[in-house]
Amino acid sequence: MKDHIIISKATIDRLPLYFRTLRLSQEEGIDIISSEELGQRLGVTPEQIRKDLASFGQFGKKGVGYYVRELIRNIGEILGLHYHWNIAVIGIGHLGSALANYQNFMSLGFNLVALFDADPEIVGKHINGVVVESVDRMAEVIQERNVHIGIIAVPAVFAQEVADNLVVAGIAGIWNFAPIKINVPDKIRVVNEDLSVGLSSLSYHLSRNLVKNND
Amino acid sequence: MKDHIIISKATIDRLPLYFRTLRLSQEEGIDIISSEELGQRLGVTPEQIRKDLASFGQFGKKGVGYYVRELIRNIGEILGLHYHWNIAVIGIGHLGSALANYQNFMSLGFNLVALFDADPEIVGKHINGVVVESVDRMAEVIQERNVHIGIIAVPAVFAQEVADNLVVAGIAGIWNFAPIKINVPDKIRVVNEDLSVGLSSLSYHLSRNLVKNND
DNA sequence: TAGATTGTTAATCGATTAACAATC
DNA sequence: TAGATTGTTAATCGATTAACAATC
Secondary structure, three states, X not given: OOOOOOOOHHHHHHHHHHHHHHHHHHHOOOOEEOHXXXXXXHOOOHHHHHHHHHOOOOOEEOOOEEEHHHHHHHHHHHHOHHHOOEEEEXXXXXXXXXXXXXXXXXXXXOEEEEEEEOXXXXXXXXXXXXXXXXXXXXXXXXXXXOOOEEEEOXXXXXXXXXXXXXXXXXXXXXXXXXXXXXXXXXOOEEEEOOHHHHHHHHHHHHHHHHHHHOO | OOOOOOOOHHHHHHHHHHHHHHHHHHHOOOOEXXXXXXXXXXXXXXXXXXXXXXXOOOOEEOOOEEEHHHHHHHHHHHOOHHHXXXXXXXXXXXXXXXXXHOHHHHHOOOEEEEEEEOOOOOOOOEEOOEEEEEHHHHHHHHHHOOOOEEEEOOOHHHHHXXXXXXXXXXXXXXXXXXXXXXXXXXXXEEXXXXXXXXXXXXXXXXXXXHHHHOO
């Protein structure tokens, strides 16, 4: 693996897509797939796929294609899914419980090991086999259960406070669903998931259709 | 508005961010804001903000900054939020109900007007003031209630079928949460929301930290 | 007027697409 | 061997950053 070279964010974001589509192909009994065929299945050009993969090594066989099983393993390792990170969800409202129940995370190899909420009514409930703890116990539970990734699903006003506590507790990465910028030390990795972006961009494009049709 | 020029996707995706941060600033009583100050608040460079806004017109005052109230209105109109699109959620599982309850959509001006599920146990329930209809009635309900945007929150295997039905019913845009590529006619706008991308990219970066620290 | 800040043009950087030699 | 398909290099395209003139 050429890990001295910086890989583009766009490439990294496409890898999960490749991973998932390859697994589907595998279930269909496909053993070997060309970049052409894979590209068709996920709406990406074959050149793009070859370029993306080539930045990590030579996974294909010229004149043949890619061995599906092998490529799945390789992409999984590139993404670090084989580490089976322990994840915790903070804020067990509608969104938090949906995330706690989201089976796709488990199928990617993540382990849900802790849930937290501030509401005494919710603390003690079981979701997806995990009991909801009080946020007061966050630091100790995170250390005990060796949580690597914290998923913030609390209202925006509490997000920074939760982030601070996660950092103190020794979390490595944060996945933030609160619609607000959180500030953390540089060594902590943060990915923001902003649900209003998708819907707003739809709105933008639909409006433009209206304008165009009125020409 | 210079709508003959093609605006970059990256710019459009930042507008909702500006919009939200401006509204927060407004609540704090700020009337005028500079690109410098706004940039600090959302972690974007001031040049980026000025460039983005300038592609739609001249919204600021040189030597002064941007009038917050006015800029909010302008960005809202660029994004087409003033059209108050009618939205429907299909698939009222954990994720679907979380989306149906997500207040941020309402605050952006979207109207939740319909919910659909295939499970008779779920049909008839009320969520966020809207009753869940059977998917069998999708076409007629969508037309009756003039639904513009369909949010697909069904399992991947049913996503294409749902998309086809939405298209037949005359939907304008689709927001797809199913982890699969859906095929629709070109005139239909699709935005894919892929929750496994964020978590996988976190995993990727955390793995690289491990590798680096072992040097 | 002097200071501040926008809007725009030019320079740089990064990502995608095209082309093709290498090779299975 | 001939055909197919990768991996890589070069060319193009697009987005960000830097610089600064315009002007409030």
